[in-house]
Amino acid sequence: MTAEHDAASGDASFPQAQTRHDFPRNLGVVRARIAAAAERSGRRSEEVRLLPVSKTVPEVRLRLAVQAGCREFGENKVQEARRKHDNLADLDLRWSVIGHLQTNKAKDVAAIAAEFQALDRVRVAEVLDRRLQAVGRGLDVYVQVNTSGEDSKYGLPPEEALAFLRQLPRFTALRVQGLMTLAVFTDDTDRVRACFTRLRELRDRAREHDPDLIGAGGLSMGMSGDYETAIEQGSTVVRVGQAIFGARALPDSYYWPGAGG
Numbered sequence: 001m002t003a004e005h006d007a008a009s010g011d012a013s014f015p016q017a018q019t020r021h022d023f024p025r026n027l028g029v030v031r032a033r034i035a036a037a038a039e040r041s042g043r044r045s046e047e048v049r050l051l052p053v054s055k056t057v058p059e060v061r062l063r064l065a066v067q068a069g070c071r072e073f074g075e076n077k078v079q080e081a082r083r084k085h086d087n088l089a090d091l092d093l094r095w096s097v098i099g100h101l102q103t104n105k106a107k108d109v110a111a112i113a114a115e116f117q118a119l120d121r122v123r124v125a126e127v128l129d130r131r132l133q134a135v136g137r138g139l140d141v142y143v144q145v146n147t148s149g150e151d152s153k154y155g156l157p158p159e160e161a162l163a164f165l166r167q168l169p170r171f172t173a174l175r176v177q178g179l180m181t182l183a184v185f186t187d188d189t190d191r192v193r194a195c196f197t198r199l200r201e202l203r204d205r206a207r208e209h210d211p212d213l214i215g216a217g218g219l220s221m222g223m224s225g226d227y228e229t230a231i232e233q234g235s236t237v238v239r240v241g242q243a244i245f246g247a248r249a250l251p252d253s254y255y256w257p258g259a260g261g
């Protein structure tokens with residue numbers, strides 16, 4: 001395991017949430033840090049949405065998170081999202097798929113998700129739109145951009161994002177909400193910050209070019225290890241898993257090829 005990976009996953013520093021007392025505690029810590037980061041950067045904490053990322057966390061524990069006030073969850077893999085959606089159907093929950101999507105899973109996303117944050121191919125937009133039209137649903141989407149320059153990460157190269165956004169209006173079931181990114185995995189805060197700044201500047205340029213292309217112009221950026229930095233750079237959605245639920249046993253390479261672990 002590399003030093004970079006250690007820094008990114010932070011392992012032991014994320015306490016497990018197992019009992020019904022643990023969830024309000026962990027959520028309280030995260031919310032307080034969001035508020036402090038927002039205040040430092042002259043923003044209001046209500047401008048930042050906390051999306052709890054529940055991958056690998058079993059349904060019994062998600063019920064405790066719901067009791068502690070969570071109303072939505074982000075999942076990286078469609079199959080896992082589908083299973084949890086079905087097993088928790090008695091609760092009124094909003095599901096966000098935040099990981100790379102293969103076209104053969106688009107049907108499941110159209111059936112269960114309110115949001116998809118990893119759109120980076122026209123083909124996926126096309127298949128999703130067709131499935132959504134068939135079931136009469138809409139879907140909030142974020143376009144994923146690779147701001148770290150790492151080959152191994154998903155997402156569009158920044159210079160292709162504008163042209164990509166221009167192709168989306170014809171997919172009328174997709175409601176573009178903004179851009180999404182993962183920063184480089186390192187404890188070098190300046191390099192992490194540069195990724196977030198890049199996404200914000202890209203959003204600003206798209207807006208200047210044509211405000212209709214980018215919806216509300218949201219920025220989904222920031223995870224357990226870097227959400228405060230992301231908020232300082234303008235994040236409107238932070239995707240936080242381990243800081244709420246506890247350190248994950250599975251290496252991040254299971255979710256992103258090349259992430260280490």
Ligand SMILES: *Cc1c(COP(=O)(O)O)cnc(C)c1O
Pocket residue numbers: 009053055076098099222223224225239240241242243255
């Ligand atoms: C897992 C995941 C997160 C959250 O990561 P944590 O380290 O658990 O906060 C955010 N975004 C994506 C795309 C993920 O897969």
